[in-house]
Amino acid sequence: MEDQISETEEWADAVQVFYEPDKRCIYRVPNKLRKVNEAAYTPQLISIGPFHHGKPELKDMENHKKKYCENFLARSEDKG
DSSP: OHHHHHHHHHHHHHHHHHTTOOOOOOOOOOHHHHHOGHHHHHHHSSSSTTTTOOOOGGGGGHHHHHHHHHHHHHHHHHHH
């Protein structure tokens, strides 16, 4: 029964984005959906967000992400 409740909560969280379009964030793909085609939801080159952070195969892109983030924030500050 707990598994069923947990799965329902995962789906509710994933669907929430459609009801709050002004809220920008990265949602975790529900396990049941991920199992259908895991490769479709696994980053191959770069990860965005916390879910895959620290994986060795994605480590090479960490410096690029930091530089991009700094550049993005600088441009955002310029626009006020």
